Amino acid sequence: MIELPGETTRLIYLVAHVDKTDINPLKVLSVMVNGALDEPINFATLSEGALDNASGVAVVLETARAMATMRRTHTIRVLLTGSEESGLRGARAHAARLPNEEWGLIDAVINVDSVGKRGEHTCVVENESDPQLIVRARAAAAASGVPLGAEDMPLLGGGDHSAFAQTSFFHELGRGLLFNGLAGLLPQRSWFTTAHGAPVIALFSCHLLDAGDWLSGVVMLPIGQLHGPRDNAGALDPARLTEAYLVVRGLVTDLARAESKPQADGEPSAARPLQHEVEETP
Numbered sequence: 001m002i003e004l005p006g007e008t009t010r011l012i013y014l015v016a017h018v019d020k021t022d023i024n025p026l027k028v029l030s031v032m033v034n035g036a037l038d039e040p041i042n043f044a045t046l047s048e049g050a051l052d053n054a055s056g057v058a059v060v061l062e063t064a065r066a067m068a069t070m071r072r073t074h075t076i077r078v079l080l081t082g083s084e085e086s087g088l089r090g091a092r093a094h095a096a097r098l099p100n101e102e103w104g105l106i107d108a109v110i111n112v113d114s115v116g117k118r119g120e121h122t123c124v125v126e127n128e129s130d131p132q133l134i135v136r137a138r139a140a141a142a143a144s145g146v147p148l149g150a151e152d153m154p155l156l157g158g159g160d161h162s163a164f165a166q167t168s169f170f171h172e173l174g175r176g177l178l179f180n181g182l183a184g185l186l187p188q189r190s191w192f193t194t195a196h197g198a199p200v201i202a203l204f205s206c207h208l209l210d211a212g213d214w215l216s217g218v219v220m221l222p223i224g225q226l227h228g229p230r231d232n233a234g235a236l237d238p239a240r241l242t243e244a245y246l247v248v249r250g251l252v253t254d255l256a257r258a259e260s261k262p263q264a265d266g267e268p269s270a271a272r273p274l275q276h277e278v279e280e281t282p
Contacts, residue, residue, distance in 0.1 A: 001079055002064055006072035011102065012255055013077050013109040013198075014063060014248070015091065015160050016056035017084030020049025023216050023227040027085075034183045035086025046222060046229040050236055051205070053084070056112035058241065063249045067256065074107065074256040081160055084113075085227075087179035091160035095167055096190040106198040108133055108255055111161035112248055114226065116241030117205035118234075123149040128161065130199035133251070137201060140250025146243040149206045161200040168195040201251075203244060 021027055021038075022045045030037035048054075057080060064078045081090030108130075115122055122141075124134055134150075141148035153159070158179065169191050176184025213224030222228025225235065 004076040006075040010074045011106045012074045014060040015079045015111045016060045017053050017081045019082050019085050020047050021085035022222040032181045034180050048232040050233045051231045052114045052226045055116040059112045059245045072256045091163035092190045095163045096193045103196040109164040109198050109200040111159050111202045114204050115244035116236045118237040120205045120207050121147045122244045123151045123206035125153050125202035126150040127152040129201040133201040137251045141247045144246040159202050161202045164198045165200045166197045167193050
């Protein structure tokens, strides 16, 4: 976790997952035991994870670098999660440990996942994103002169943003069963949180899945664009990745920039310097 303290304690989360995976019978088995086999089956992972999700990590880190030099009303918290590919477990673990008072400070959770796909613009996941944040993201895209499409999350799909959108015993039990099968019945920390929720927005590449991705879910072989050897550096288009960055940076700037006159040269910023905090997640 990287934290950029602002002039207030209001929070904006920038989220991207750092893990990658292949879809194959070994991974399915690992998911069924809550990702416990992920380390020993790493040899079977052929994906470079360039699209899913080095792209999102690059965008949120570059956005944080840009915001570090700006005067900010909000504290920006960059959360790089693990175990997204094993049931969103990293984001869920973090959300479960958030103090009650911090939930009331969160104004936006921006999840960036699998952006910059060659030949595709960025899309907002419309059916899982806060309407007001969508409006502001569209304005940020327009101000940067880049397109921003809209698509819905596919059936049985998910992303780290959902761990922040709504949390409660029944929501967490449902996520466990959806992503981890019967292993979702094993007690876990996220069960024991009170009900909370925060405004979220999820950004992905448009037309992210192709026929190979749908077929791979049936035959359990890594033949799709994601979760297999086709997810390599060649899957990314630097121009499309830049578009995603401009949308995210514009949205964060709109949300977090202090409403004050520009600073004179040499005037110290009211924001405190960059701080680093490391948090381990399962």
